[in-house]
Amino acid sequence: MAWNTQQLADLADTTVKAVRYYHKIGLLEEPERSANGYYRRYGVPHLVRLLQIRRLSDLGIPLSDIERLGPASGDPEEVIDALDAELETRVTRLNRIRAELALIKQHRGSTYLPSEFASISPTFTESQRSLLMVYSTVLSDDSMQRFRDLLEHSSEVDDDFEQLPADADDAAIDQLAERILLQIRSTQETHPWSMDPVADAPGGRQHAAETMAEALVELYNHAQLRVLQRVNQLRQQSDPTPGSDNST
Structure with missing residues (x-):
């Protein structure tokens, strides 16, 4: 089975623009073009990788960290622990910001x-x-x-x-x-x-x-x-x- 860019994007519930951007930053390998040289033909490995990217992105993992994971991680537990630590840092920062905003709102202070x-x-x-x-x-x-x-x-x-x-x-x-x-x-x-x-x-x-x-x-x-x-x-x-x- 082979798909063009639009079909691949539809299968992964994303957009052609997103697929092209993943190519640009090296997250998704570009497929070979078809014989006529116009359409890219994607296979199952491309779809799997695109679904991986979507899944990790939905978990709140930045694209820069997804790039670090590569198509397949040698030690997923180690990577997950590292990403969890990074997310904990971000959550702490966001909670601090929310507390500051609540204080500003309470006193109608200057932001x-x-x-x-x-x-x-x-x-x-x-x-x-x-x-x-x-x-x-x-x-x-x-x-x-x-x-x-x-x-x-x-x-x-x-x-x-x-x-x-x-x-x-x-x-x-x-x-x-x-x-x-x-x-x-x-x-x-x-x-x-x-x-x-x-x-x-x-x-x-x-x-x-x-x-x-x-x-x-x-x-x-x-x-x-x-x-x-x-x-x-x-x-x-x-x-x-x-x-x-x-x-x-």
Whole structure:
């Protein structure tokens, strides 16, 4: 018995497109053409192999793993154990993702932020969300968790900074900078790690600091950036570098 491509696909309950793709990636051996050179003629071995591919695919085994099995496995139990271990890893990952999605749904949180921010992200501004997304690429998981703990207790100062208009006058900028400086000092007393959050950055301290600074420049308006600059000036004035000469 010999079949053309369409007949073979029908027997295996698949499509001609799928058969041709299996040929392309080497899963299914191509048959010889008929005498007229137009139709491929498939035999029982082709049908059996195609049914094997369909069966393994239905079990959730990726085509790349099916290719590794070949037409016949020398030790099916060993292969099955290996594939079962891989599937267990995937199932664990999928369960983790489902748990994260459930948490995000429960709190109506942002899908773009780490799931631990789900319960507090609805109160974030768009700038805060974007900033945290950037931070998550350069900071350690531990530092991100600590940031989350800080943000859970958002203050009036934080809200005022987020809402500061771009045309804020000098008096408003100076006043807000002084309030932020007080908050920074209080935070550093209770959370010493905040003095150097990039200390354990996976990609290095300098890279993390530069990336975070660039994000601030891009995400906040002119007045907000002036506030941050003023905060740095006030810190330098009140906290001179140890060992510096201030007598002149």
